[in-house]
């Protein structure tokens with residue numbers, strides 16, 4: 481298939497692009513480099529440099545027809561979204577509306593959207609299935625849910641099948657591509673950066689949660705497994721309307737388990753500061769992934785902690801300043 485990847489210079493989009501190319505798809509990338517990296521682009525892949533906020537630009541990109549759109553481009557800092565909500569509504573919702581409008585008019589045959597566990601908020605039941613109520617607790621999650629609604633309505637009206645993949649905590653790396661966000665808010669890259677630069681320090685927020693070791697449990701999924709899920713969603717039998725899938729490993733790991741896995745992968749002592757709980761951090765968030773396994777044949781086979789920490793550490797050790805070196 482000919483596929484347009486928005487956000488293909490970012491963390492998950494760049495890894496997915498490599499998987500699509502390896503499976504014989506033809507890929508074009510649309511990115512404005514607001515958080516992405518030129519170094520993450522594969523050689524020879526056509527690049528449309530510009531923002532989804534420029535509706536004319538998006539129309540021109542989609543004037544040359546593509547079969548499918550994979551839509552990663554978004555801002556995704558939860559804390560910043562609470563301080564600057566309209567920055568998130570403008571970019572995430574506004575950009576997606578421009579993209580959906582152009583995609584529907586261009587007659588795309590499939591649309592795959594990067595959604596998030598944040599659409600669930602703090603559900604009562606674990607593991608979280610796709611039937612759980614969607615009650616986001618921050619503006620970032622609101623924007624992602626709003627895009628799911630716009631996507632469902634557009635897919636129904638324009639008659640193309642659409643997929644929303646709700647990722648849990650993306651992590652890990654491939655030999656060439658890793659996680660380089662600024663600021664970095666994700667646990668594993670922050671931890672590994674602190675091992676490379678002990679002056680940076682590393683804090684665990686709360687060790688008195690009602691979990692076996694007192695620290696929060698989250699569901700970590702290797703970026704290569706996420707990328708694989710996108711290829712499967714693209715290639716699966718088309719279902720009308722919007723299909724929603726959780727992408728998580730279904731097991732969950734506590735912060736202390738991550739620290740132990742990091743110590744084992746790096747051979748370095750891991751000595752965090754313990755700080756008080758942060759408001760709004762639920763004790764446990766774990767995905768049910770049975771639907772993605774059943775419908776897409778997805779198997780998150782790299783999402784065990786030793787593999788995640790080994791791959792992330794390999795990348796960070798070789799790129800202590802991220803893509804800058």
Ligand SMILES: NC(=O)c1ccc[n+]([C@@H]2O[C@H](COP(=O)([O-])OP(=O)(O)OC[C@H]3O[C@@H](n4cnc5c(N)ncnc54)[C@H](O)[C@@H]3O)[C@@H](O)[C@H]2O)c1
Nearest residue numbers: 487489490491492512513514515516531532553554594650
């Ligand atoms: N990383 C995670 O753990 C995680 C979890 C759940 C969902 N997600 C979602 O997955 C997607 C990718 O996440 P990521 O971690 O790879 O993010 P990222 O910041 O690394 O990549 C986003 C890419 O989109 C581009 N972009 C942003 N706004 C744009 C615009 N208006 N026009 C053109 N390009 C634009 C950026 O330059 C960047 O290359 C996002 O939609 C995010 O919300 C990520």
